[in-house]
Amino acid sequence: MTRKDAPYPDGLELIKGNEGISYKCWSIGLYQGKSLETLKPLSCQPIISTSSIAEEPTAFVADPFYVNWSGMHLLYFELYSWKTKRGVIGVAKSDNLLRWEYSGIVLSESFHLSYPHIFVHNGDLYMLPETIGAGCMRLYKAHHYDKFELIHEFILGSWGDSTLIFRDNLWWLFTCPDPFTNSALELFYSTDIKGIWNRHPLSPIVSNNKNKARPAGRLLEHSGSLYRFAQDCKESYGRAIRCYEINNLNTREYSEQATTIDDTPILDGRDSEWATLGIHHIDVIRHDHRGWLCVVDGASKKRLTT
Numbered sequence: 001m002t003r004k005d006a007p008y009p010d011g012l013e014l015i016k017g018n019e020g021i022s023y024k025c026w027s028i029g030l031y032q033g034k035s036l037e038t039l040k041p042l043s044c045q046p047i048i049s050t051s052s053i054a055e056e057p058t059a060f061v062a063d064p065f066y067v068n069w070s071g072m073h074l075l076y077f078e079l080y081s082w083k084t085k086r087g088v089i090g091v092a093k094s095d096n097l098l099r100w101e102y103s104g105i106v107l108s109e110s111f112h113l114s115y116p117h118i119f120v121h122n123g124d125l126y127m128l129p130e131t132i133g134a135g136c137m138r139l140y141k142a143h144h145y146d147k148f149e150l151i152h153e154f155i156l157g158s159w160g161d162s163t164l165i166f167r168d169n170l171w172w173l174f175t176c177p178d179p180f181t182n183s184a185l186e187l188f189y190s191t192d193i194k195g196i197w198n199r200h201p202l203s204p205i206v207s208n209n210k211n212k213a214r215p216a217g218r219l220l221e222h223s224g225s226l227y228r229f230a231q232d233c234k235e236s237y238g239r240a241i242r243c244y245e246i247n248n249l250n251t252r253e254y255s256e257q258a259t260t261i262d263d264t265p266i267l268d269g270r271d272s273e274w275a276t277l278g279i280h281h282i283d284v285i286r287h288d289h290r291g292w293l294c295v296v297d298g299a300s301k302k303r304l305t306t
Contacts, residue, residue, distance in 0.1 A: 012059065013237065015301055025050065025302035026062035027274050028077060030098065031267070031282075031294045036227075036243060037260060039294060041272040046298070048077065048092055049274075052102045057082040061090070062297040065118045065218065066285045069125050074145055075100055075295065076127070078114040086112040089129060091146060097285055097293060106146045109134070115161045115281075117218060121193075132158045132179060139193065152194045159186075161215040164193075167226065172249065173197065174215055174228065177204070182214040182233040189251060202254050210234040211263075216241045217282045228256060231280045232265055238280025238299065240265035269298045276300055 013024040027046035033039035050058045059080040067074050073094040078087045089107040092100040107113060111133025118127050125142035136156045140148040160179025165172050173188040185206035188197045206213040216229040225245055232240040243266045244256040260266060267282065269275030275298020286293040 012304075014304070019303075021304045022301045023059075023304050024277050024299045026060040026297050026299045028061055028064045028075075028295060028297050029272065029274060030285075031296050032291055034291045036266055036292060036294075039267060039292060041275075042098070042293075044273060046274045047098075047100045047295075048075070048102065052092075053079055053090070054102075055104065056088075060299075063115045063281050064283060064295045064297055065116055066283050066295055067118045067120060067125070069120055069142075069145060072145060073097055074118075076106070076116040076118045077297075078116065079105070086133075087114045089113050089116045089127070104146060107140065107148050117163055119164065119218070121166060128162055128164055130159070130161055130179075132160065137162055137175075154194070155188070155197055161231075163215045163218055165219045165221075165226075166193075167221070167249070170251075172219075174219070176214045179214070181210070182231065182237065183208050183210045185213045185215070185230075187254060198251075200254060201252060205254050205256075206230075212242055212244070216280055219246075220284055222287065227259065229282050232268075233280075236278065239278040240268035241279055241282055241296075242266065267296065272298055274298050274300050 015022040028048040029046040030042040031039040032042050048061050059082055061077055061079045064075050064077040075092040079090045080087045088105050091106050092102045094100045113129045115130040116127050127140045131138045136153045139152040141151045142148050160176035162175040171190045171193050175186050177186050178184050184204045187200040187203045187205050190197045210233040212230040214231040216231045220227040228244045230242045231238050243259045245259055246256045248255040267279045269279040277299040279296050279298045281297045283295050
C-alpha cells in the first residue's frame with residue numbers, strides 16, 4: 001500500500017499464516033556482555049515497546065540512539081504511527097540506564113522520519129535522522145532535549161541510515177544510497193558539517209552486498225580503534241548485525257575487516273523472544289570494567305488487526 005489513506009502503514013513486513021496476517025513488530029531492549037561478540041539479552045522483556053506509547057497508536061518502535069547530555073540519560077528512537085502512517089522521533093529518559101520511561105515525541109515532519117542519529121559536538125546536541133521523503137539529508141539542533149530546529153539541508157537524494165563521526169579533524173559520513181535494496185554503502189567527508197561534502201574516491205565502499213552495506217547504528221571508537229556496525233539484509237531486512245574494524249580511513253584510502261571468524265553476525269536475536277525475527281540496530285551505552293551495555297532493536301511477530 002502506498003496511498004496515504006491506506007489501512008496500514010507503508011513498509012510493514014507482512015507475515016501470512018493459518019492464523020491470519022501478522023507483521024514484523026520492532027521493540028527496543030538491552031543486551032550486555034563481556035565483549036561485543038558475547039552480548040546476551042539483559043531481560044526477557046523489551047525496555048520500550050508499542051505498549052510504552054500511550055499518546056499515539058504505534059505500529060512499532062525502532063532505531064534507538066543513546067546520549068548523555070546536560071546530565072540526562074536520553075534514548076531517541078523512531079516510533080511508527082498507525083494514525084499518520086509515518087515515523088516520528090520519540091525520546092525516553094532514565095536514571096539508571098536500565099529502566100526507561102517514554103517522555104514524548106520530539107520531532108515530526110510531513111514525511112517519514114527514522115534512524116535519529118543523535119550526537120554531541122562542542123557541547124551542543126544535534127540529530128541527523130533519516131529523511132528520504134525530504135529528498136535530502138537534514139541536520140537538526142536541539143534547544144532543549146525535546147525541542148529540535150532544522151539548521152541545514154545537504155546532499156540531495158534518497159539516503160538510508162546516514163551515520164556521522166568526527167575523527168582526525170574531519171567529518172565522515174557513511175550512508176546507504178539504495179535504502180530499498182540495501183546493497184551499497186557510500187562514504188563522504190567534509191571539514192565542516194555545514195560545508196561542502198566530498199565523495200570518497202573509493203566510494204561506494206560496499207557494492208552489491210546486502211550482508212554488510214546498510215548501517216546498523218553509530219560508529220564505535222574503542223581503545224583507539226574504529227568499528228562499523230552493518231545490517232545483514234540478505235535473508236530479510238534487518239535479520240542480523242555484523243561488525244567491522246576500520247583499518248584505514250583517510251581522504252584516499254578505506255579498508256575494513258570483520259571482527260568475527262568467517263564474518264558471522266554478532267547479533268541475530270534468536271536468543272530473545274522479542275527479537276526472534278531479527279535485530280538491525282545497536283548503540284553502545286557503556287563499556288568499562290563491568291562489561292558492555294548496549295541498546296538494540298528486535299522484531300517479533302504481531303497480529304495485524306483493522
